[in-house]
Amino acid sequence: DVKVTQSSRYLVKRTGEKVFLECVQDMDHENMFWYRQDPGLGLRLIYFSYDVKMKEKGDIPEGYSVSREKKERFSLILESASTNQTSMYLCASTGQAYEQYFGPGTRLTVT
Amino acid sequence: QKEVEQNSGPLSVPEGAIASLNCTYSDRGSQSFFWYRQYSGKSPELIMFIYSNGDKEDGRFTAQLNKASQYVSLLIRDSQPSDSATYLCAVNPLSGGSNYKLTFGKGTLLTVNP
Numbered sequence: 001d002v003k004v005t006q007s008s009r010y011l012v013k014r015t016g017e018k019v020f021l022e023c024v025q026d027m028d029h030e031n032m033f034w035y036r037q038d039p040g041l042g043l044r045l046i047y048f049s050y051d052v053k054m055k056e057k058g059d060i061p062e063g064y065s066v067s068r069e070k071k072e073r074f075s076l077i078l079e080s081a082s083t084n085q086t087s088m089y090l091c092a093s094t095g096q097a098y099e100q101y102f103g104p105g106t107r108l109t110v111t
Numbered sequence: 112q113k114e115v116e117q118n119s120g121p122l123s124v125p126e127g128a129i130a131s132l133n134c135t136y137s138d139r140g141s142q143s144f145f146w147y148r149q150y151s152g153k154s155p156e157l158i159m160f161i162y163s164n165g166d167k168e169d170g171r172f173t174a175q176l177n178k179a180s181q182y183v184s185l186l187i188r189d190s191q192p193s194d195s196a197t198y199l200c201a202v203n204p205l206s207g208g209s210n211y212k213l214t215f216g217k218g219t220l221l222t223v224n225p
Contacts, residue, residue, distance in 0.1 A: 042217035
């Protein structure tokens with residue numbers, strides 16, 4: 001079975017803090033994704049990576065950056081957290097048929 | 112702008128009935144189609160995917176694809192209260208150079224009443 005893990009299920013941070021969200025997959029998948037999900041807005045793609053050290057912006061990259069130093073690990077960084085970044089953050093990786101497998105999610109609250 | 116549209120619901124069905132969830136997509140070049148189930152507070156879980164026109168069955172789930180009508184559906188037979196969740200439709204357009212990205216609909220909330 002594909003396993004995608006995320007570093008935290010719940011996280012509370014203060015405005016202005018630098019926040020790191022980590023994602024690890026164990027299936028040697030090349031493509032990895034970061035989404036945020038908000039009520040009424042659905043899943044929105046923040047960034048994705050198609051190879052180590054390769055990344056592309058998604059639909060809402062502002063305020064975020066990413067890092068992929070190893071194939072199995074994809075990190076999302078909030079350089080200076082703001083209250084409008086309070087959300088559920090979901091990591092996913094892609095199988096051979098382009099199906100995406102999601103991690104359990106991190107519910108981030110910025111106060 | 113590639114779009115995937117779903118009725119937000121809620122769709123309410125009695126236990127044991129067939130639940131029919133529908134999805135339309137705008138990109139005629141789309142090649143593969145995915146259904147996810149998402150329980151409240153949890154992450155999306157892949158149910159099944161389909162590439163070819165027609166039906167694909169997996170247990171109580173059947174995906175139906177009609178590329179000419181740009182329409183994909185998910186049927187859940189013998190619905191159970193445990194099927195109550197939001198169902199997300201996703202489409203892989205296989206165009207524009209980013210053939211590994213999916214476009215997701217906003218989901219349909221299904222409620223199965225005992």
